[in-house]
Amino acid sequence: MGKPNFELIRHDVVERVLLEVDQIYHLACPASPIHYKYNPIKTSKTSFLGTMNMLGLAKRCRARFLISSTSEVYGDPLQHPQEETYWGNVNPVGERSCYDEGKRVAETLTMDYHREHGLEVRIVRIFNTYGPRMALDDGRVVSNFVAQALKNEPLTVYGDGTQTRSFQFVTDLVKGMVAVMDGAHVGPFNIGNPGEFTMLELANLVKEVVNPKATIEFRENTSDDPSRRRPNITKAKEILGWEPKVALRDGLAMMVQDFKKRLGLGA
Numbered sequence: 081m082g083k084p085n086f087e088l089i090r091h092d093v094v095e096r097v098l099l100e101v102d103q104i105y106h107l108a109c110p111a112s113p114i115h116y117k118y119n120p121i122k123t124s125k126t127s128f129l130g131t132m133n134m135l136g137l138a139k140r141c142r143a144r145f146l147i148s149s150t151s152e153v154y155g156d157p158l159q160h161p162q163e164e165t166y167w168g169n170v171n172p173v174g175e176r177s178c179y180d181e182g183k184r185v186a187e188t189l190t191m192d193y194h195r196e197h198g199l200e201v202r203i204v205r206i207f208n209t210y211g212p213r214m215a216l217d218d219g220r221v222v223s224n225f226v227a228q229a230l231k232n233e234p235l236t237v238y239g240d241g242t243q244t245r246s247f248q249f250v251t252d253l254v255k256g257m258v259a260v261m262d263g264a265h266v267g268p269f270n271i272g273n274p275g276e277f278t279m280l281e282l283a284n285l286v287k288e289v290v291n292p293k294a295t296i297e298f299r300e301n302t303s304d305d306p307s308r309r310r311p312n313i314t315k316a317k318e319i320l321g322w323e324p325k326v327a328l329r330d331g332l333a334m335m336v337q338d339f340k341k342r343l344g345l346g347a
């Protein structure tokens with residue numbers, strides 16, 4: 081931003097676009113479950129048509145193309161931790177499938193452009209990411225808990241809170257994506273932090289770091305919620321020399337400072 085050769089364009093990837101580019105980081109798609117389930121047909125269109133349009137653009141410009149895929153391609157995984165070779169356990173007719181199947185077909189399209197047209201492609205599977213500047217109403221668990229704790233509202237734990245996730249700080253993700261883009265391997269690569277927590281453990285950590293007086297309120301869980309998730313990152317470590325550096329406790333503290341400012345609570 082502010083650099084003379086930087087250009088910001090507001091565009092819906094479902095429509096074609098003519099640009100001149102060398103690299104494409106294709107990140108466009110709602111990622112929070114409440115947002116991707118809000119208009120699920122649009123989510124499928126974004127994943128399929130949006131990815132096809134961006135691959136078409138990459139083909140015309142001979143640009144290198146990186147698709148931001150997701151841990152959700154593993155569905156409710158029967159393998160734990162998840163390796164890139166695992167094909168997953170996705171419900172094709174469930175409420176989450178607009179996103180899960182959308183990202184799966186986005187990976188398929190990416191590989192078919194690679195095989196059919198010799199396009200240079202890269203695939204990253206991103207695991208739960210959090211950090212400063214997330215929308216206060218994003219709806220994902222870390223931003224919900226932090227905002228709730230700061231506002232003295234109960235932390236909303238869905239289900240019994242024994243389901244697990246592995247949380248990655250945003251700067252680790254960005255370094256991982258750049259390493260994949262600039263590396264020589266197509267992937268797919270899991271990019272995530274293997275530290276695994278139950279939602280109750282996360283709630284208690286947020287209490288400790290943000291507001292020890294915060295209470296917990298249990299809510300009904302959503303359908304097809306994956307019961308556990310943790311990346312095996314051996315491939316990214318060995319091939320790219322990448323691994324996450326920021327521990328959850330430290331990442332939370334950085335997020336809290338930013339959330340406090342935006343909630344008008346002082347830094």
Ligand SMILES: O=C(O)[C@H]1O[C@H](OP(=O)(O)OP(=O)(O)OC[C@H]2O[C@@H](n3ccc(=O)[nH]c3=O)[C@H](O)[C@@H]2O)[C@H](O)[C@@H](O)[C@@H]1O
Pocket residue numbers: 111112113150151152179206207208209219220221222224225236237238239243245279301302305306
């Ligand atoms: O954060 C991410 O990067 C990932 O978030 C979502 O996946 P999900 O793991 O379901 O994300 P959350 O909505 O943050 O849910 C995580 C867990 O926390 C629980 N949760 C969520 C919100 C809340 O207020 N309380 C709560 O207990 C959910 O039931 C779930 O078990 C997206 O589907 C992924 O594409 C995305 O990569």
